Amino acid sequence: MTEYRVLIIEDDFRVADINRQFIDQADGFVVAGICHTASEALKFLEQQECMPDLVLLDAYIPDVKGLELLWELRRRYRALDIVMVTAAKEVETIQEALRGGVFDYLIKPIESSRMMQMLKRFGDERALMQQHTELEQSMLDRALIRSDYVPVEGGRLPKGIDPLTLDRVKGGLGTGVAHTASSLAQQTGVSRSTARRYLEFLVTRGEVRAELDYGEVGRPERRYLLA
Structure with missing residues (x-):
C-alpha cells in the first residue's frame, strides 16, 4: 500500500497536534514532520532525502508575512502539493492561495470528515496519475471532485x-x-x-x-x- 508523507506547518502547538491525529487516523498517510515556523519548515525540507507528498500549511506563520511561505515553497519545491489549513477567511487571501495552486483550502476549525474527504481525494488523484500516462477528459472529471469544479x-x-x-x-x-x-x-x-x-x-x-x-x-x- 502506498504511504503518503505529510508535513504539518502550524505555529499553534495544539492545532498541530490535532492535525497530526487526523493524519494518524487516515489509512495510507503518515506525518513526516511538524514545523512551527517558516525557517524551521524550510530547514526541514532542505534536509530531506525523500520529500513529503503533502504539506498542511497555516496562513498565519509568525516569521513571515501573509502567504510568503506558500510562494517560497512554490518557488523551491514545485512538486509539493499544499493544502491551506487556516482561520483566514478573507476572500483576498483565499484567492491568492488558489492562484498559488493549493490542492485544497480548509478553514478552521476543521471537522474530521472534511479532512478525511480531502485526504481521500488526494490519494485518489495520486493513484490515478500513477496508473496512467495519459488521461481522457471523462477520467479526469471523475477524479477531480472538488468545490471549484462540479461535473x-x-x-x-x-x-x-x-x-x-x-x-x-x-x-x-x-x-x-x-x-x-x-x-x-x-x-x-x-x-x-x-x-x-x-x-x-x-x-x-x-x-x-x-x-x-x-x-x-x-x-x-x-x-x-x-x-
Whole structure:
C-alpha cells in the first residue's frame, strides 16, 4: 500500500497536534514532520532525502508575512502539493492561495470528515496519475471532485444546489457510515428536506447510492452511502 508523507506547518502547538491525529487516523498517510515556523519548515525540507507528498500549511506563520511561505515553497519545491489549513477567511487571501495552486483550502476549525474527504481525494488523484500516462477528459472529471469544479451537464449546478452545501453534505458522508436524510441533517446542520434534496442529487450523479432499510416495523427508510 502506498504511504503518503505529510508535513504539518502550524505555529499553534495544539492545532498541530490535532492535525497530526487526523493524519494518524487516515489509512495510507503518515506525518513526516511538524514545523512551527517558516525557517524551521524550510530547514526541514532542505534536509530531506525523500520529500513529503503533502504539506498542511497555516496562513498565519509568525516569521513571515501573509502567504510568503506558500510562494517560497512554490518557488523551491514545485512538486509539493499544499493544502491551506487556516482561520483566514478573507476572500483576498483565499484567492491568492488558489492562484498559488493549493490542492485544497480548509478553514478552521476543521471537522474530521472534511479532512478525511480531502485526504481521500488526494490519494485518489495520486493513484490515478500513477496508473496512467495519459488521461481522457471523462477520467479526469471523475477524479477531480472538488468545490471549484462540479461535473454536471453544462458545467453548472442546477438551480437549488449550492456548491458549499453540496460539499458539506458530501463531507457528512465521508465517514463511510450509511445515513438517512434525517441523520445527515443532524450531522451537517442543514434541514431534513435540504439533506434529502442534495442526497438525491448525488444519487443521480452516481456519487452516492441509496438502499432501502426495512427495519423491524413501519415504512422502509432510504439510507445513503458514498458510491
